[in-house]
Amino acid sequence: MDSPKRTWTKAILWQVMGLLTMMLVGFFFTGSVMVGGAMALVNAVIGLTVYILFERTWNKINWGRIPLESNK
Structure with missing residues (x-):
């Protein structure tokens, strides 16, 4: 699961690219x-x-996720 900080960072960078393209x-x-x-x-x-x-909605949905293997 992404942290809220990571989600916001990804979203802002994506929007900057989209802003330039849309302009x-x-x-x-x-x-x-x-x-x-x-x-x-x-x-x-x-x-x-x-x-x-x-993004925040999909982070709450476990469908399709592959569990990480623990380091034993």
Whole structure:
């Protein structure tokens, strides 16, 4: 299970990559840095929130996990 700190770190790094990508896509489709940036920011906030909820929910589900072998 990931610690909350690890989950947050992964989520923030993922969102930074997504923010940059979305800014480029927004700029490409609108021709505006401001509109592309606003689209990216809204997307990042929503995406970060959903990702954290998704990760924390899956950490509570044991289905499909392979138990670690103990060092004996």
